[in-house]
Amino acid sequence: MIFENLPTTPRSEELIDKAFSRAARAGRAKSGLEAQESMLQTAANILSDNVQNVVTAWPDFETVDPFYYELADAVLRRQGTFASKNDDLEGDGGVDTLRQSLANLTWAGRQIKELHREYISKLRRSNVDTARKHRKQAFARMADIIEQVEEDLLRVSEARDALKNLPDVRPDEPAIVVAGYPNVGKSSFVNRVTRASNEIASYPFTTKGVQLGHFERNRIRYQIIDTPGLLDRPEAERNDIERQAVSALEHLADAVLFVVDASGDCGYPLDAQLELRDEMQGRFEVPVLTICNKSDRSTDVDADAFMSVTEDEGVDDVLDMAVDAVGFEPDIPPSRRE
Template identity: 65%
Template sequence: MSHPFENLPTTPRAEEILDKAFSRATRASGSKTGIEAQQSMLMTASNIISDNLENVATQWPTIDELDPFYVELADAVVSETDPADDDPGIDALKQHLSNISWAGRKAKEIRQEYEGRVVRSDVDTSRKLRKQAFARMADITEQVAEDLEAVSKARDALKGLPDIRPDEPVIVVAGYPNVGKSSFVNRVTRADNEIASYPFTTTQIRVGHVEADRIRYQLVDTPGLLDRPPEERNEIESQAISALEHLADTVLVLVDPSGECGYPLAQQLELRDDIESLFDAPVLTIGNKSDRSTDVEADHFMSVTEGDNVQEVLDAAIEAVDWEIELPFSDE
C-alpha cells in the first residue's frame, strides 16, 4: 500500500487541455459536413475539457478522510509550494480542486446549452454558435489555469512524501546532528529493506523498517526537524512535527555525552525535554558513544560504531511501543 498521493497522475495545464480539445474536435468533424460537423465538434471539445478537468479533481483522495498525519503533513508541504499565497495549505488546495471541478461541470452545461440551438439552426448559424460555445469553454478553462498550476505543484511535492503507514507502529529517532541517529537506523534496519530519503521542504524524512514477532516497525529519522531547539524551527517544520505526533508510538532521543557531536550535553538535554513535552508517546533517552562517555542519566547506553548494546536499545524501543497484532477473529 503506497501513500495516498504517490500515484496521482500528472496535472495538465489549461493550454494543453484546450489544444487537445480543439484539435481533436477538428479531426472529429473531418468526415462530416454541415450541422452534423458542428455537433460533432461541440460534443468532442466539451467531452475532452470536462473529462480532463473533472478527472483532475476526482483522482485526488478525499482530504477529509485521510489519516491526520497525512492531512497535517500535506498541509505543511502544500504551504511550501506557494508561500506567496494569502491562504496556503490544504484548505487552499481543496478550493483549487473545487474550482477545477466546477469548470468541468460548466463545460458540460455549455454544451447542453448550445447543442439544441445548433441542431435547430442553418449551417452558417450553427457554425457561429459552435464558435461561441468554444470561446466560452476556453474562457472557463482559462479561469482555472492558476488552479491547475497550483494543483500541479502540490501534486509534484506530495508525491515525495514518505510512505509511513498509520496502521503500523512508528519509532521516531530524534536528537542533535552527529549524535548517531542515521547510523542507528541504518544498523538495525534489515539489509534487504532500503532506507529511502524523501524531500520535505529544506529537510528530509528517512524511513527504515525492522520486523520483530511478525510486526513491522517503522523507524523514522527526521534530520532538519527534531534536531534543534523549537525557536529555530520555522512554521512549516513545526507543523511537520505536529504531524509526526499523530503517529509516534515511542521516541528515541539520542544524546552524545562526550560532546563530540559539537553540541553541549545540557543543550542536548533541553531538546530532549522539549520533545518529551510534545509527544504523548514514551520518550527514551539513549546515550550513544558509550565507548567515549556515559556521563549522563539515560534509559539505555549504546555505541553504534562499536556495535555495543544496539540490539538492546531496539528491543527497548519495541517494548515501549507495546504493539499487539489485531487478529481477524476473537473469542469475545
C-alpha cells in the same frame, strides 16, 4: 504514498488545443448537423472530463491521515510560488488554497457540461449554417471557462510537483522516530537496526534527507525514521513551517528514541541535550525513551538504555525496548468458531 502517482496537470492552452483539434477531427468524419453535434460533444467531453480527472486524482483531504494533511499543508505554505496569485483567492497557500483550486476546476467541468446541454438543444433546432455559428459560440464560451481556471490548473500542477516526492511513510504501520542532537549516532543506529541500505527521502524542511528504514518483529513491519534538521535542535530555533512539520510527526510517531551522547564528543553539552529531550517529552504524547549512545565512552546520564553502535553493544536491547514501548497490536479478525 498518497501523492506519488498524481498525474500531470494540463495547462489551459494545452487543454483547449487538445479539445478543439479532436473536435475538428470528429467533425470531418461526419457531415451536416451531425458533424456540428459531434464536434460539440467531443470538445465538451474532453474539457469536462480532463478537469474533473484532475480533481478526482487527488485524495479527499477530509479523510487524509493527519500526518500527511499537516505535512502537505506545511509543504505548500513553504512553497512561495504556490501562494495565491489571485487577490480574490482565499487561503494562505496551503491545503485550503489547493482545495479551493480543485473546487474551481469542479465548477469549470460542470459549466462545460451545462454549455453542452444548452447548445446541443440550439443545434438541433437550427439549419447547418446556424448550427455552425452556435457551435463556434459554444467553443468560445468553453475556452473562456478554461481560461478562467488557468491559475487553478497551474496551482494544482505546482502542488503536485511539491508533494509527489515526499517520504513514503505509512501512517498505518507503527513508527519509531529517532531524535537527538547531531553527531550522537542516530543515523548509525538506524543503519544498524535495519541491516539494509535505507531510503534517503526528500523532506522539504531539513538540511539533509530523511533516513527511513524498516525492521520486522513477530512479522510486524516497523518504520524507523531520523529527521535531521527538525528534531535535532530546540523548537525556538525552528520557523513556523518547521514547527508544523514537527506537528505532523506527532501524529505519526508511536514512540520516540531520544539519543544522547554523555561523553560530549558530539559537540553539544549534555545539559543542552537533556533540555531538548525534556521538550520532546512535553510535546509528544507517546513514550520518549532516553538512549545513551557511545556507552563505551561514558554512561554518566540517567537513561532508559545504554548502547554503543560502534561496538555493537546493547543495540538489539534498545530496539526491543522500542517495540515494547510502541505496543502495537495488529487488527486480526477473531478465529471462526463452530
